[in-house]
């Protein structure tokens with residue numbers, strides 16, 4: 307038996323209630339089978355909304371960067387320390403997804419995979435003690451919602467792809483049968499019932515005043531005869547036990563529940579009494595800008611200052627794409643639906659940080675830095691004579707290439723025009739450093755975790771960085787290029803190879819907490835030598851074998867248990883020193899090369915060999931501690947083909963200036979000029 311209609315319920319019933327599986331109002335009960343829902347929805351004509359969201363974004367990265375309570379690039383829920391902070395209602399909320407002006411009902415998410423048609427399928431049972439379910443249950447007092455405009459359940463035209471809705475509270479978490487499993491569902495209720503929701507239909511009636519609402523009538527609750535536990539009457543079609551462990555779970559009478567259930571109107575329309583004590587714990591829209599004090603010396607490079615902001619003018623979530631700050635129009639995805647053209651920008655005065663501020667005590671060597679090499683990694687050849695005052699460390703990878711590390715010291719760093727001066731001058735210049743979109747990223751719109759600017763011949767590897775001509779480069783860039791040309795020449799000539807002077811220089815800038823993940827610098831358009839000058843904060847460079855070369859096969863994820871296993875074996879296995887199953891792989895390769903086995907037999911034997919091995923990450927083989935003023939030269943095409951590197955700085959500010967040789971036949975004729983330069987005697991470097 308449904309409870310009798312309450313004041314609040316009848317009021318809400320006047321507003322049309324939509325649901326993902328069933329479209330229904332109290333007076334009009336029209337059932338739509340779930341698989342027809344999407345088609346039905348796409349035919350709907352969307353009505354305009356009454357207001358504007360307090361903040362919005364065109365992609366998920368913008369949202370996650372600017373909204374601290376939704377710092378979550380995947381999944382529907384942001385949970386932190388056991389609480390759900392933000393919830394994203396996107397395209398697929400499951401059967402009976404419901405949104406009206408005050409209530410949202412959706413699946414909790416998790417435990418899902420996508421079928422070939424892209425529909426979310428619940429893979430296994432979701433339990434009440436799962437992390438997601440626990441954090442949403444713990445968040446009963448409040449939660450916040452954002453919503454994707456792809457989600458047409460509401461039947462309204464939402465202004466942007468992601469729109470912040472409001473504060474909500476969690477009123478119910480329960481389980482439904484989904485296929486052969488059970489999954490958690492949640493009902494949210496808007497906290498502020500007095501104010502009209504911006505997503506209400508344009509011209510719709512204002513919300514019912516609080517004093518006229520009935521907060522006492524709740525949907526009826528019945529005790530299950532089998533498990534003796536109580537469950538709310540959730541569905542109009544009849545009461546059923548909602549305890550997944552009960553034998554009467556999700557049954558009306560003795561039969562499994564029919565498909566196309568609809569919610570009990572009393573369940574949709576009840577409202578919780580407003581409680582002034584359970585207000586929101588943080589602001590819906592953060593105000594980072596007003597709390598920034600630019601006079602604090604190193605604030606502009608600290609972690610807090612590279613978050614996104616909500617534009618005070620157009621309310622877009624804007625990432626800090628620029629070295630000096632935020633520019634609303636610069637963080638545009640080109641998909642802005644509203645044709646948003648906003649001129650807001652906030653560029654900070656960047657007070658140069660002295661290198662002394664970034665040093666720890668172990669980094670104040672007078673002449674040579676003490677070095678202790680960890681035997682877990684390759685031990686280099688040490689040469690204190692040939693390039694004094696530099697110490698030269700050489701790491702040789704047989705048949706692959708070598709890495710030369712010129713270790714600087716105070717004598718080198720403090721010379722006029724040396725690394726100390728370069729570090730300050732780079733900070734004074736407006737180099738045009740920016741975050742660029744990663745060209746190959748799993749999540750579209752992801753920006754690099756560092757700032758970059760390219761000078762000289764265009765270089766388009768990890769990110770497509772527009773290149774500025776050396777002719778227009780600040781003087782400090784040419785001085786760095788002088789040092790890098792010296793290091794490249796010394797390292798290559800001492801190995802007896804041909805020196806090709808660099809014609810490109812990529813400057814990377816790292817604020818606190820930024821880094822460059824594993825990647826290689828191999829590209830057919832590049833010469834085999836790459837030289838980097840480190841300035842500012844100390845950092846660690848890691849070098850490891852590429853995963854496929856380490857394992858001998860590409861990585862494949864087992865669909866059954868989700869574990870990583872070996873996929874296709876390498877066509878041409880170089881069998882690098884230190885790779886997995888090195889002896890066995892080498893023996894098979896030798897047999898194949900000697901013509902003792904066919905290519906198919908070679909591949910099959912390797913497949914059998916790898917079948918018993920779990921996929922493993924390659925451990926780093928070389929670890930370099932990069933200090934201010936150090937130069938590193940990587941030489942050898944195969945080094946980039948078989949190995950990859952990453953660099954993780956430790957403090958607030960670091961620059962890495964990397965020079966390469968871009969082959970002229972890979973450069974557009976119109977761009978050739980950009981790579982030409984001539985250095986003055988002051989810009990040249992002699993190794994002192």
Ligand SMILES: O=C(O)CCC(=O)C(=O)O
Nearest residue numbers: 812814827838953962964
């Ligand atoms: O930050 C560094 O030292 C490394 C830079 C780098 O790997 C690159 O520019 O490709």
Ligand SMILES: [Fe+2]
Nearest residue numbers: 825826827951
């Ligand atoms: Fe690199």
